[in-house]
Amino acid sequence: MKELSEIKKWDAEDPLARYRSHFVHGQEEIYMDGNSLGKLPLETKKKMEETLSNAWGKRLIRSWNEDWLELPLRLAAKYASLLNAAPEELLIGESTSVRLFQIVQALLQLKKYPLRLVTDSLNFPTDNYILEGLAEMHSKEAVYRIDYPDEINANLDHLKKAFEEKPGIYCLSLVSYKSAFLYPMKTINQWAAAHDSIIVWDLSHAVGAVAIDLKAAECKVALGCSYKYLNGGPGAPAFLYVTQELYPSLKNPIQGWFGHQSPFEFDPKYTPAEGIQRFAVGTPPVLSLQAMESGVDITLQAGIKNIRAKSIQQTELFIQLFKEKLKPLGFQLESPEDSQIRGSHVTLSHTESWRICQALLQGIPNGPVVIPDFRPPRFIRFGIAPLYTRFEEIYTVVHGLEQIVHSQSYLQFDQKKPTVT
Numbered sequence: 001m002k003e004l005s006e007i008k009k010w011d012a013e014d015p016l017a018r019y020r021s022h023f024v025h026g027q028e029e030i031y032m033d034g035n036s037l038g039k040l041p042l043e044t045k046k047k048m049e050e051t052l053s054n055a056w057g058k059r060l061i062r063s064w065n066e067d068w069l070e071l072p073l074r075l076a077a078k079y080a081s082l083l084n085a086a087p088e089e090l091l092i093g094e095s096t097s098v099r100l101f102q103i104v105q106a107l108l109q110l111k112k113y114p115l116r117l118v119t120d121s122l123n124f125p126t127d128n129y130i131l132e133g134l135a136e137m138h139s140k141e142a143v144y145r146i147d148y149p150d151e152i153n154a155n156l157d158h159l160k161k162a163f164e165e166k167p168g169i170y171c172l173s174l175v176s177y178k179s180a181f182l183y184p185m186k187t188i189n190q191w192a193a194a195h196d197s198i199i200v201w202d203l204s205h206a207v208g209a210v211a212i213d214l215k216a217a218e219c220k221v222a223l224g225c226s227y228k229y230l231n232g233g234p235g236a237p238a239f240l241y242v243t244q245e246l247y248p249s250l251k252n253p254i255q256g257w258f259g260h261q262s263p264f265e266f267d268p269k270y271t272p273a274e275g276i277q278r279f280a281v282g283t284p285p286v287l288s289l290q291a292m293e294s295g296v297d298i299t300l301q302a303g304i305k306n307i308r309a310k311s312i313q314q315t316e317l318f319i320q321l322f323k324e325k326l327k328p329l330g331f332q333l334e335s336p337e338d339s340q341i342r343g344s345h346v347t348l349s350h351t352e353s354w355r356i357c358q359a360l361l362q363g364i365p366n367g368p369v370v371i372p373d374f375r376p377p378r379f380i381r382f383g384i385a386p387l388y389t390r391f392e393e394i395y396t397v398v399h400g401l402e403q404i405v406h407s408q409s410y411l412q413f414d415q416k417k418p419t420v421t
């Protein structure tokens with residue numbers, strides 16, 4: 001067992017430790033859900049107050065020209081630099097779900113790829129729902145799901161075979177929301193390219209925690225949300241990436257005025273914007289855009305490679321402590337053990353997962369409240385957000401889980417589940 005004093009030393013020597021003070025923290029609690037909703041940056045609070053009191057409060061309509069029209073472009077450039085893409089290849093706005101619908105429909109209309117929408121059993125439900133809905137509009141049989149033998153890993157042999165036998169438009173999540181399995185992006189993009197296929201990568205659970213280089217990975221289309229590891233705020237606008245070679249040939253299925261070449265000409269005829277801007281729809285959600293800027297700023301400042309290195313160190317510590325302390329108590333690891341194929345959350349299960357999760361939320365015996373999340377039927381996910389998670393917190397959480405099971409304090413909770421877990 002690692003000594004607590006040694007773990008405290010890691011925090012003391014951690015070059016990213018200072019970023020913790022850039023966020024608002026509740027007292028006496030350990031937040032392990034940054035993979036679902038990231039924390040509020042202090043700077044965001046300031047910016048929002050200034051937007052409300054001045055930009056909206058006083059400058060009103062003038063603010064469009066003073067800042068608001070430029071804001072999504074400024075954000076796009078920051079996301080482009082985080083993901084190694086050109087600023088013209090990034091568009092900020094809408095939700096991941098809406099963007100997925102738009103881009104997949106545009107790819108179907110292009111008729112360049114076989115009419116087949118492929119997903120897999122590790123993908124996030126909204127991705128599957130969107131694909132199923134789109135398939136109904138084209139050909140009900142067009143949707144195909146690759147089912148893997150277990151819920152932790154994508155079986156890459158199955159995936160490779162799928163490209164050979166079922167080419168088409170694929171949608172995969174770079175990091176799986178349940179197990180944190182991390183796909184080898186470049187290899188899979190190459191399989192797709194060799195078999196007349198394209199992949200729409202959903203980066204929601206990876207961006208801000210995993211180093212992503214869209215160019216090096218030969219990515220054509222990607223999207224994701226910014227409210228998880230990028231701390232953009234609840235329901236923050238999504239980002240969409242389309243490679244320069246592709247977007248000129250794509251049509252936006254929702255022809256809104258903000259995707260028009262010159263929206264303020266109020267032209268009766270629709271002419272799409274030249275670049276990726278053509279995928280814009282309506283008026284940008286200014287307050288939400290303002291709220292998402294500091295999150296990406298902090299990430300760029302800290303450096304995604306440093307964040308990834310710390311994430312690996314922290315998830316490895318979690319898994320090592322799990323093996324020593326929790327495995328003998330009936331817990332199972334539901335994430336890959338190899339850091340090369342794991343994102344930044346660690347998922348555990350237990351026959352009493354739900355009630356153990358309730359016990360954590362109530363507070364560990366003589367310790368702080370711990371906030372993980374529960375994903376049915378049995379998964380407890382612990383999100384490690386290297387910008388604010390401390391090594392010591394990981395130790396405290398594992399120790400707390402041990403105490404909860406030893407003392408059977410979870411027995412006082414019932415099995416009923418609320419709406420948002």
Ligand SMILES: *Cc1c(COP(=O)(O)O)cnc(C)c1O
Pocket residue numbers: 095096097098124126127173177202203204205225238
């Ligand atoms: C969180 C998440 C989403 C969320 O989509 P929204 O449209 O923003 O609600 C989508 N895909 C994945 C993989 C996610 O992890």
